[in-house]
Amino acid sequence: MNSKNNRKVKEFDFTRRDTDLLQTFKTLMDEGYFNEIFEKYRDPATRYAFKVLTLKQVASYKIQLACFRHLNDLKRSICDHDFPFEYDLNDCHLILNFAKLCPDVSVNKPVPLMLWQQAILCLNQGWRTKSDNQKRFTYALISVARTNGKTYLTNILLAYSFLIENAEEYNQDYLYSAPVDKQSIKGWRYIRQTFQQLSNTPGFKKLIKNQRIEVNDETVKNRKTFSNLQRLTANSGQFDAYHFLLAIVDEYGDPHYANGAMGKITSGQVQKVNHETLAISTAYDNPNCPMFRDEKRLTEVLEKDNSREEDRSLLMVWEQDDIAETDRPETWVKSNPLLDLPSMRETLLNGLLDEKAHRSSSGDIYKFQNRNLNMWLATSANKYLRLDDIQQSIVSNFNFESRDCYVGFDLSRFNDDTAVAFVFPYTDDKDQRFFIYQHSFVPTAHSQKSIVLKSQQDGIDYEAAEKQGFATISKNRFGEIDNEVVGQWYLDFVREHNLNVKAFIYDAHLAAPLIEWLSQQCPDVPFVTLRQGTLSLDPPTRELRKMFEMRRISMLDDPILQYSLINASLFENAYGVKVDKESRSAKIDVVDAIIDAISEAQYWFTNPERNEIDSKQPFAGWSQEKIDDYYKNDFSF
Template sequence: TAYPDSNSQFYKDQQMMEEVMERDYDRSLDDNLCMVWEQDSLDETNQPETWVKSNPILDLSPEKHDQLMKSLLSERDTKMANGSLPEFQNKSLNMWLQVKQNKYLDLDDINRAAVDDAPIDIDGRECYVGFDKSNFSDDTSIAFVFPYLDNDKPRYYVKQHSWVPLARAQNNVVLKEKQDGINYRDAEKRGFCDIAKNDYGYIDDGAVFDWLMAYVEAHKLKVKYFCYDKWGLSKMIGWIEQKTDWNTMPVKNVIQNLNEPTADLRKQFDTGTIRYDHDPIIAYSLKNAVLYGNNNGVKIDKEKATTKIDFVDALIDAWYTAMFHFDDISLEKFDAKNPFSGMSNDDINDYFTNDFSF
């Protein structure tokens, strides 16, 4: 049976077996058996004659068929009437969905955005950076948003890197993995995170800063904005402002500020303009994100303390400025008296080197 939570081990096993079957030539896991009964499409919700796909006992006998079908039809009609049809599709048709009423993204949109190969080469590209500082057992995350054009259509490639503290998990990565539901050791091998290595299990701000500087330098990135939670105090902010010429943007963690980037990012996932690597931390965080709202709008939240949405928080911060990239809107305060207002030091140097003549 498909569970309401797609972060379950069964869903991971099903995905793994599907990938193995697609690579049938290598004959790996030939001693495993994978049998799944589910509908092929949500459109089949209104095609009861196809429900045997997810309910094989319908074919056991005519009596069994009539009895079960009557029950299924009644449940579907009831759920449809009270607005909870996804619960029926999830439980009775075995369709993997984000069935929570306050879910942020649909599971299909999350899966569709994941790609095997990077859509662009990030070297030398403009990007927007979001930073979410860890708090107690939370991860520290940096999100990168790379805008690009695909046949003149705006697209966004998203990457992340996280730092995993062990201080609240007895400095034990196995316990931390069980608490969070993420295989951090595998993610670290694949380059998606760093696990705390010191005796106390804390994340060192200096290590995070050094990694970011080295990454930006290695890929020659042009950081348009570095965005961060205004109330998330960190040495990182001071170092960024004093040691780089990046534009920094503090983002207040209140609904009035976060409503627009939260809603716009959701629309981008829904319309298929977002792409990200098969990164387990990204996928897990997106699945865990739920919406909290009031009369002023909505923002991202999580349902329990151990749930990880740190990457999403960092991404929303980056999206606060990235969503304007293709709209020809500058968030900088332009100084009419300064001819170099809005230009980085590199841009100014390039101007005098290549464009200006005496």
Template sequence: MLRLILNREPWKSLGKEDGINLKSLATQSDMVVMSEHDNKLRAITWDSGQYDGFHFKTAIGDEFADPAISDVDKISKITSGQIDVDNKQFIQISTAYPDSTVPFHRDEKHIIESMEKDWKRDGDTYLCLIWAIDNISETEKPEMWIKANPLLDMPEKHDKMLRDLKTEKDADSLAGNLFAFQNKSLNIWLQASIDSYLSLKNVEESITPKFDMHNREVYIGFDYSQFSDNTAFGFVFPYFDRKGQPKFFLYQHSFIPWNHSGSIENKERQDGIDYRTLEKMGFCTITEHKDGIINTDQVYQWLTKFVFQYQLKVLYFGYDEAGSYQTANLKDALLANYPAWNIENIKQWPSNLAKPTKYLQDMFTTHKITRLDDEVMEKALLNATTGISPFGISVEKNRATLKIDVVDALIDAFYKGMY
């Protein structure tokens, strides 16, 4: 582009004035230098991570919602280098992606919330521009697609582009893959997978700003980690809302091992979750074991302290022993000290878990669930996919680094809590 425009006036004179060597542009594809001002235009690949030592006036990242660009450390290297730089900008650009748990989408949600709370002025350093349809029903209204495709407003492009979009929609619809068109061409976040356990919409709409857990009845589910998995407690609180409607409030607390990853930093990178920040918010505990494995004593102490702190009436404690001596030890300690808890080992068979698995899904669909804005829980809910067996549905995950331990724990709690 520079070679093209610098051969024409007035850019030709401006290029000479700024000291841009036209001949160097043929070979220096990764950097352009303005010698008169010592300005540099650099192209740096994301995977290289070579951002240390740079103090970017303007940094532009394209396709920043790609799950491959979820490395918080690399992003912080860019922003930390911009400290004490006047008028700096970090511009992130992307279409929506199928994985709605990426940092790009979380940032988008937080900025929208800041704009809606305009009186607080928390978001004054951010500008968020979104081109997307407003409602999924607009999928069937081509006249609304311009919201996500502003080039449709160009008369010379409109007819062909609209025709191409309709063709793409029809093809995806016939293939049972309409969510792909909605996601990429209409730019809406869906957690779009045909086998997703829950929809992004239902998971996000379940958030409540607060819930008083004191002196309540609770059902508890427990899922102990295997290898790199997290250990999770799921808490199910039945309650009536202000309109007298029965609902469930869900809470979780996870224990984070890092032995398999080598360090907590690597664990965060693999899971795409900033555990150290979430620990400060009370949603998880990074294991205190020097080798990075789960400490059963730490898990037991946390649970008993939590129950005492909120004066909870534990109606049920369901767990999956699955040959784990650590779970057996925890169970024995609870049986010895809390015999009234109704403690049960739940066999992890599809015939056993299909009903509570379907029940939890239905409760989200019918808006009978509330929860805090907890990223550990949200990511687990959105990571879960649906498996089918002759007995009904089950929850699964597509790869090892996707965490669904919280969902397993909640299903164990609903094993009795659904009644």
């Protein structure tokens, strides 16, 4: 290929099934596309990127994506005048030289950094805006398994920003945040020790004295510039008072950050020049948290190299790519990059093998996978579904038009959502499959009529879900769900897509008025009650899980649906199983509705006309008292 064509930046979408990341890179290398980059940049981040993508370094898919983005952005910075960022090797040298002098608190002296650690520092500091040389990345999310040196890197970046990069800036706020006070005290001890050791290090002793640095249990103060580094916790509620130049968010995967703390941190930074929020963590046991959502979103950003969405966010995740790698120690370097350090390899590997054996024998191997292999899992032993089964089911689109479907309905009680679920059975290459779709109706009556508070309580961004078409937020002045709105939405959706509803399955409790009205509007649709005991729910509950495990479920990228599936746990008694939730605030209304629909949809493949029954309205004419009595006496415990 001629040099002129090699000057043109190519763009890729790795979400496409016909576009493979590593094969794409190999083709580009063979064409000489990256020759100029290879010759010009020999810094650690670029060398690490080439090493990863040429498979000389074992790395996770997300690290491969981050490396490809770095190389193609280097190409953009040279060949595309409109690309607003450039890579400054001088800033790379500055942070690396500082790191050589910054002590590791575990040994009280500087420790040589591995290539992957140097790459993080260079990517963070080297990418700059062309217009004013400010840091490109205003948000960075770094995730790696436990005991792999996250603290050391955090301390280097924090001390560098406070002492060197912004030493002449006055009245600046800096943040070190951890979920709760106990965790923040531990992290702060390392930060305080770093500054104390630097104050006794040649080259920094005079600098720290001149800046009149004071370190205590809560702050690091620069008495010369009146800048402060604060220790705060996610549940302190004090972030609104500050405009942080650099914010370190430690253990971001902890559920305490689900209270909107990150939004309070970043909202105060919008007026700051050269600001950044650095979130660092290992995967936690509950993926219903802001970190998992950020990681998922930014992974999609990396995959879409042809889009310039969130160009100022950095994502680097060292993790295992597949649960099967649990039994392949040779791959564990993906989540534990310190395994490549000769002096650490034997000790770390033996420790990991011992922990795996211990967790296997005690029946909680998922804890090893989560904590030591940095894998997001639904880790409770009684979780209904595995996270990877849920994630593998997401598709970009589905054609609803003129299909057979089954509808499940779960009516709101107290602060729960009302859920309408559609299950579309179909065959694909002779496999039996289900596509599931839901719409939730969200009350605000018990959350001070505030959808923001309701979202925080439930851990679901309902406003975003409503914009995507997956929810309707209560609009009446009482904050209650209007059954007429629910019924009309259902009728409109069915008519819009010309659906052939084979059965409408519901829990009879409190539903009689709405069901009676709907049955009058849809006289040809069988309305079927489903007893809510384990004896009745066991078959569809097991069927849905089996179809997820066999990869025969598909669904859209619906945050409410995913949240509900992740939250669902199994309750078991002598009569069978059904889904339940582990906490009162957990939302599984959607899952209940889907299982209701599956109870009939599972027979579509063998007997699609089974619901052509005489009594299509089994509760028509019944009093609410009689229905309640039927409901109460129907449990088989």
